[in-house]
Amino acid sequence: MTRETTVKATEPSSGTGLGTEIRLAGVTKDYGLASPAVDDISLTIEPGEFMTLLGPSGSGKTTTLNLVAGFETLTAGTISLNGADVGNVPPHRRNLGMLFQNYALFPHMSVAQNVAYPLRERKAGKEEIARKVADVLELVQLTGRDGDYPSQLSGGQQQRVALARAIVFEPKALLLDEPLGALDRNLRSALQVEIRRIHREVGSTFVFVTHDQEEAMNLSDRIALFNNGHIEQIGTPQQLYTEPETLFTARFLGDSNVFELGQAALDEKVAQDGESWIVEPGTVAAHPGVRASSAIVVRPEDVEVAGSRDAVPSGANAVRATVRDVEYMGSYRTLLLAMGAGGLPGRARTSALRGEYAIGDTVVIWWWPRAQRIVAA
Template identity: 70%
Template sequence: MPATTARSTTGRPAAPATVTASAGTQILLTNVTKHYGLATPAVDDVSLTIEPGEFMTLLGPSGSGKTTTLNLIAGFETLTSGAIEFNGADVSALPPHKRNLGMLFQNYALFPHMTVAQNVAYPLKERRLGKPEITRKVGEVLELVQLTGRDDHYPSQLSGGQQQRVALARAIVFGPNALLLDEPLGALDRNLRATLQAEIHRIHREVGTTFVFVTHDQEEAMNLSDRIALFNNGRIEQIGTPEALYESPETLFAARFLGDSNVFELSGPLGESIPWEDNVWSIAPETVSAQASAAEARVALVVRPEDVRIAVDGAEPPSGSNAVTATVRDIEYLGSYRMAVLSIGRGPTAGKARLGARESEVTEGQTVTAWWPVERQHLVAV
């Protein structure tokens, strides 16, 4: 039976009733800590507010604490200290089955002896819903994940992407307080990942519930998220929109983890200008992060490769820009663009500058001037 579509207050189509039992749950973590008896905690005093209906991604390298944090929200791990609240109610001591959360894992966790419809219906049967309601809800959610007509197939008859859609349908069919997704696309190839990213984004938009997504893939996080909590060594390094984290990193870890960066570590105090080797560079106050401006902070200057320009044959960079002499070590062809790999300074410091795909005046072995607009650099804490 097709889902009945209404209009939400934002003007976009509202989700079918089967998946709007919760319009979105606020998840509040306060000073959350998890110790396993090692020298440092796996999660170290993490505080985070996930707003109702938000797509929040926990991003970071392996061992950074993001999956442990997700398991604490789910109730699969117990807190060492701190508190977790759903819509203002403390759930810290509740077992997983009483938190009413949907879960989506990398390995799908489908029952191989059950059909698609039976897999999706399983959480509804556990909640003792009547057969007509189960049939209706299963039909609606299979339409949402675009698997109508696959009801009687078994998991072994489906592709990896289709199996993940079944797992997603099962995770949202009962209208959970929130959906927790733990590296759900990690087992898929690049093209299929991109397709399912678009599907997850669409389903989140239509369902309207809270999604908490764990990944170590920066592009995936940037593509899907309303906000990202970037984890490092059990703590949150920075929280913000994808644009904010990329355009305004606060620390060197954030700048390096989210995309390529040219990094110049500095030794002198911040003033109206900064020295680096034989160069003196200008500072734009708005590009200095709060952590970098703290007293006695170790600071680095970061500039993205797409913001670096190359001047050749003695050409002068524009007035007011920062510049440095460099040698072109290599030219990498990457389809829609090329990347000049640079040696900069006495060190030498490795650098990169993004070129157009057909830009040919820059050649390997050439001595050039690399320059960038002052407002496109970032001064971050090391």
């Protein structure tokens, strides 16, 4: 899959309010609980970028979004839009579009009235309102539904009205708070395509909050992975998946086989559970914590399964494992394993062509040292 990360830069976009840079510096929100909800976060979102704030619930991603929107007040730090500090600017003067998980459409207003709302608040003329409402309803493919009330629309349609309402006034940026969380799976992927298309066409900065890693990987130019109120790692989806810095990142995005090493000298070889594994310098994370405590991470798709040690090529790292279960996935199957002497849970992808394995079989799994990643644990 090729990612269209460069589209925003190469495609000229129409309209104003484009390309707002959002800069967070030392942003902290403390509710006076055991630990701050958001703890000293610094993050620069480039003009026109699709940035996703990803993380488990309670990790501070939504609080961060609310701080940008102005719905929460900063405990410390600064937030600036295109260089202008907005810390003391109330939400209605920040000129940011916001999309909520529950759509937040005004139930007493028709679709057209909902979409016209931000324009009315800005004292736009009647003709201008009519024209812009018609244009944006066409953009979200809801032409002809102007007179309907929100309760007459499906969830997906309601979210598209909310999207139209959030972009019709050409805001400096669009903030999306789990906008697809309430929709079923098919509708989600349809709306993901829609949101990506609208991001391309509108060209403005999008900040998207989700706890769904697939959604984040699918949509984002870059992802900021949140954990316990701080940012664990920032990078493109591919960077986060292939070059995780910490065990948290490796585990949050995709499946991993993990061997915790504790404090270990990470030169040519590491010893673990009676096995000796080759370490390639390029695969060790730059994270400073890696020296104190580290772990080897290998993705299931990078693991090969062999019947015995003899079948493992030289130069590969290997470990003995027992097959606990076999998941048939159609194009491939996943072996659920107990790895090494400790019986660590593991996964390996295989296919019928490479041999059949049954529950209880003893196998050897192996991988090339360059496929593994040594992260801070």
